[in-house]
Amino acid sequence: MKLNYKRTFFIGLAFLSISSFWQLYDNIIPLILHNTFGIGETMTGTLMALDNVLALFLLPFFGTLSDKINTPFGKRTPFIVIGTTIAVISMMLVPMANSSQNFALFFISLGLVLLSMSIYRSPAVALMPDLTPKNLRSKANSIINLMGAVGAIFTLLMISLLIPKEASPNYTSIFLAVAFLMLFSVIILVIAIRENRLSKEVAIINLDENEKSHLDDLSPSMTMNKDIKRSLGFLLASIFLWFTAYNAITTAFSRYATIVWNLKGGGFANALMVATGTAILSYIPIGIISGNIGRKKTIIGGILLMSGSYFCGFFFKSYSPLINLVFAFTGIGWAAISVNSYPMVVEMSRNSDIGKYTGLYYTFSMSAQIFTPILSGFLLENISYKTLFPYSFVFSLLSLCTMLMVHHGDSIPVKKKSTLEHFDIED
Incomplete structure (x- = not known):
């Protein structure tokens, strides 16, 4: 059995969009906190850690929730679409808050972005094993990782090209470029991937596979x-x-x-x-x-x-x-x-x-x-x-x-x- 590279590429578009955003977040948000709002390094570091605090609680929650639901569009796709849509809308408020120096708007919009990213991060990662036969997941995961790196490269390239060399730059263009990539990637994914049909096909293939690790033969109670x-x-x-x-x-x-x-x-x-x-x-x-x-x-x-x-x-x-x-x-x-x-x-x-x-x-x-x-x-x-x-x-x-x-x-x-x-x- 061979990996369906075309399918894996389309699945990887979700991870590409995620990686593109986090590269933007890690590089631009600290600059806004420090240069626009005059927040010190310790507090900047604390605020930058909030996404990971949220992730510890929300990623398992939304991952488990996506396991349990079943819609005409699949288990993971609704989370990906809803999360991306909210993220794209709310992230465009961030450069507006930066330009107007409105910290309340900045904090609320950033909170919405982080929440929306948590909604679809785990379901997007789970989509690959859902739609890939067990014995091909390693190869598929390599392609997913490469696509994530491509998303990060895109954002870094846009940062290098679009941010002007001035004391208080306007970040609207870079946020717009990343938002467009995120939205475009997910639209292509939804058009190309029919989750319910593909998951049924893969489930049948997995039922036919009898390869098991020797560890699987051990009793679950064994320590x-x-x-x-x-x-x-x-x-x-x-x-x-x-x-x-x-x-x-x-x-x-x-x-x-x-x-x-x-x-x-x-x-x-x-x-x-x-x-x-x-x-x-x-x-x-x-x-x-x-x-x-x-x-x-x-x-x-x-x-x-x-x-x-x-x-x-x-x-x-x-x-x-x-x-x-x-x-x-x-x-x-x-x-x-x-x-x-x-x-x-x-x-x-x-x-x-x-x-x-x-x-x-x-x-x-x-x-x-x-x-x-x-x-x-x-x-x-x-x-x-x-x-x-x-x-x-x-x-x-x-x-x-x-x-x-x-x-x-x-x-x-x-x-x-x-x-x-x-x-x-x-x-």
Whole structure:
């Protein structure tokens, strides 16, 4: 059986729209908070963490809710359409609030955007496994991730091109560009994907598949081996620590570049675009490498690259094109980590509780993204903006220490017919 690439592309449009928005959120909202409303770094970091606080509660809720409903349009599609529509309308109020310096309008509109994104984030992610046969989900997930990176690249490119080099830029054009991409992507998805019909076809295919992991034959009441549980604990700690390091850069770099390097307009987006573009180019080679040397070694190599890039970033006292080379290594390192970390978590589970372990993965990654904007923001405000890169360097090294203690979840897969199949764990 072969993967339906055309179908997977259309399914991935939902994730493309999501990634496009979050790239906008991480880069522009901190600038509005700081430059327009004069909010300090600690409070900016706190406000930037709100989306992850909401996500901890709302993503499981709407994901479970979409499991239980059944409409003529499917289980997931209504959430995607409703969430995107509310998000596009409310996000256009944000640049209006910025231009008029109306904080009440800004706070309310941003709250509506974050709520609407939570409505369809989990259903959009669940659409892929719903409409993909079990034995093809790994390959499909690789394509979904690539499309998410394309959405992020689009936003970074628009930031670089559309934001004028002035003290108080008007952000309407960049919000309009991202809103158009989100709306266009979801319209194409709804036209191309008939969820109910496809889900029935896939359900029949899955019923015919009898392949089961040896872990599935174990009694559900059996507890996890202590050694495996210890490895899982260290792996989850590693996930928390490297997200703490990486998210500090992604949420504060726009302010760092404008204040420390005196970059104007959207020039800061170029380095982030290099990191994301390099990650895209690295996915397939890293999939091949991890298939040959194992996931743990590949992740450790990624941590070393990330740590080295954070260390080098500190020495740039002003903007230099060489920073793009540093961020290129950041992108490679992050790709090595992100491609292999989730499969390692799931490797320690049974197929029957993959959802539970997926929840653990996102709990620790989102917790880091709540914690780090607040702590790093406090350091930026009360000590110096120059603490940003050392902060990320320290937490990255700590993730290396915990990762060295992980001794399970590192199976080397059998060589695949397609390199895309190296990206993730077999379902």
